Amino acid sequence: MSFGKDGLMAMADRQIMEEHDISLRGDVAAVACVSNVPSMTRGACPSLSAPMITGDGLLVRLRPTTPGLTIGQFRALAQAAERHGNGLIEITARGNLQLRGMTAENMAGLAEDIAHADIIPETGVTIEVPPLSGLDPLEIADARELAALLREQIAALDPQPELAPKLAIIIDAGGRLNLDAITADIRLRAARIAENSTMWVLAIGGTAQTAKALASLSTGQSIPAIIELLKALALLGPRARGRDLDVASLRKQYQSPDVSALSMADQYVSPTGIHPLGSDRLALGLRPSFGQIHARDLLRFLAVAEDAGASEIRAAPEHAILVLGLDAKAAKAVQLAAANYGFRTRPDDPSNHLEVCAGAGACASAFYPTKAAAADLLELVPELLDGSLTIHLSGCRKGCAHPGNSALTIVGAPMGYGVVVNGSASSEPVAYIGKEELKSALAEMNRLVRNNKVAGESTKECLTRLGTDAIVTALRQG
Numbered sequence: 351m352s353f354g355k356d357g358l359m360a361m362a363d364r365q366i367m368e369e370h371d372i373s374l375r376g377d378v379a380a381v382a383c384v385s386n387v388p389s390m391t392r393g394a395c396p397s398l399s400a401p402m403i404t405g406d407g408l409l410v411r412l413r414p415t416t417p418g419l420t421i422g423q424f425r426a427l428a429q430a431a432e433r434h435g436n437g438l439i440e441i442t443a444r445g446n447l448q449l450r451g452m453t454a455e456n457m458a459g460l461a462e463d464i465a466h467a468d469i470i471p472e473t474g475v476t477i478e479v480p481p482l483s484g485l486d487p488l489e490i491a492d493a494r495e496l497a498a499l500l501r502e503q504i505a506a507l508d509p510q511p512e513l514a515p516k517l518a519i520i521i522d523a524g525g526r527l528n529l530d531a532i533t534a535d536i537r538l539r540a541a542r543i544a545e546n547s548t549m550w551v552l553a554i555g556g557t558a559q560t561a562k563a564l565a566s567l568s569t570g571q572s573i574p575a576i577i578e579l580l581k582a583l584a585l586l587g588p589r590a591r592g593r594d595l596d597v598a599s600l601r602k603q604y605q606s607p608d609v610s611a612l613s614m615a616d617q618y619v620s621p622t623g624i625h626p627l628g629s630d631r632l633a634l635g636l637r638p639s640f641g642q643i644h645a646r647d648l649l650r651f652l653a654v655a656e657d658a659g660a661s662e663i664r665a666a667p668e669h670a671i672l673v674l675g676l677d678a679k680a681a682k683a684v685q686l687a688a689a690n691y692g693f694r695t696r697p698d699d700p701s702n703h704l705e706v707c708a709g710a711g712a713c714a715s716a717f718y719p720t721k722a723a724a725a726d727l728l729e730l731v732p733e734l735l736d737g738s739l740t741i742h743l744s745g746c747r748k749g750c751a752h753p754g755n756s757a758l759t760i761v762g763a764p765m766g767y768g769v770v771v772n773g774s775a776s777s778e779p780v781a782y783i784g785k786e787e788l789k790s791a792l793a794e795m796n797r798l799v800r801n802n803k804v805a806g807e808s809t810k811e812c813l814t815r816l817g818t819d820a821i822v823t824a825l826r827q828g
């Protein structure tokens with residue numbers, strides 16, 4: 351059974367808006383009785399000082415000022431998550447840490463424990479660098495140094511520019527785990543133009559592939575150029591994003607030739623797996639199942655990792671962590687053990703190609719339990735999950751787990767699911783399926799691929815060749 355599209359969409363939109371309004375009102379109400387927990391404005395990022403109310407209580411997102419945390423700090427964080435929240439810890443798609451299930455009353459205790467562990471959450475404009483920056487021999491330049499300089503110069507601005515809360519700057523000097531696939535308002539990407547000569551490509555809005563390149567700049571020119579863009583954004587208003595800037599006039603201003611030739615993306619490498627860093631050093635990349643782990647499992651894992659010689663853990667994009675300090679033998683042993691604590695350990699694990707938000711039970715806006723659906727999918731649709739495409743399971747149209755496009759997105763709606771092909775959770779679905787029909791619809795789609803795939807073809811290529819109409823027909827047959 352499929353539903354009438356317009357009626358369902360209208361209902362979905364209304365309910366999502368109501369859920370968010372209720373959330374915000376609830377947040378303010380909850381906060382009103384505890385003066386040290388300020389309310390969160392719409393569009394802001396949840397932080398220790400302004401947590402977000404969700405289906406399982408308050409949520410805090412944090413990015414430490416240091417590139418990683420020591421094992422002791424990670425342990426303190428897990429203990430704090432269990433003591434003050436429901437113990438669920440998430441690594442987001444951008445590599446931030448999230449703690450869930452706090453109440454307004456225990457926020458002060460959480461903040462105290464985090465401060466006591468010497469974990470200082472970053473504040474101000476988000477500036478992201480690759481997770482192995484400073485360790486990766488393939489990195490063209492030191493992105494961290496430039497990021498630190500930029501932070502200093504932004505902090506020195508008087509008056510401070512009023513910028514969109516979710517504005518993100520990426521400084522990426524390439525390397526094994528670059529940030530090419532992550533969207534940013536402002537992107538500075540290193541390009542080697544000759545031996546010992548590096549330029550930085552300045553671009554706005556999008557991923558490395560989709561961002562609009564403005565100029566190629568020397569290291570010395572890069573920071574002033576970003577500062578100017580921030581001032582231009584502030585002039586456009588406190589909600590302005592990189593995409594709102596006038597590309598044509600900025601390009602004229604910089605008069606940089608051949609920028610497009612420099613702005614190519616590097617090859618993709620999954621953060622899950624073992625990454626050689628030269629001189630016998632390595633990083634072990636692990637991914638908590640669907641981006642979430644309980645503190646008690648994490649604590650058990652930390653004990654094993656520490657025993658094996660791990661010294662530091664960095665959160666990384668794609669919901670991953672990178673364990674540092676292990677030698678090759680220890681890394682293999684820890685990788686093997688990690689599977690017992692809820693980690694996915696292989697880059698070719700099919701679940702790496704599922705993007706899953708918190709879902710029902712953890713988020714008040716969710717229309718379905720995304721994690722349970724993801725577990726079902728892993729059993730049901732092996733052909734679909736061949737690694738050539740990503741399936742995004744989103745509890746609602748907000749698309750927290752994966753803001754960009756996916757080959758297939760299953761979006762929760764009041765009476766079932768919207769199915770988006772080559773779009774994001776907020777794109778127009780091509781079909782709707784009823785509440786009880788997700789498994790059968792996707793199984794039918796899996797069958798479509800199995801019966802039509804030609805030798806050497808990936809699932810993505812097969813679905814692209816068959817086209818959206820064939821996908822919709824299969825979904826409806828299911």
Ligand code: SF4
Pocket residue numbers: 707708709710713714715716717744745746747748749750751
């Ligand atoms: S996408 Fe998922 S986590 Fe985000 S608001 Fe919707 S249901 Fe909640």
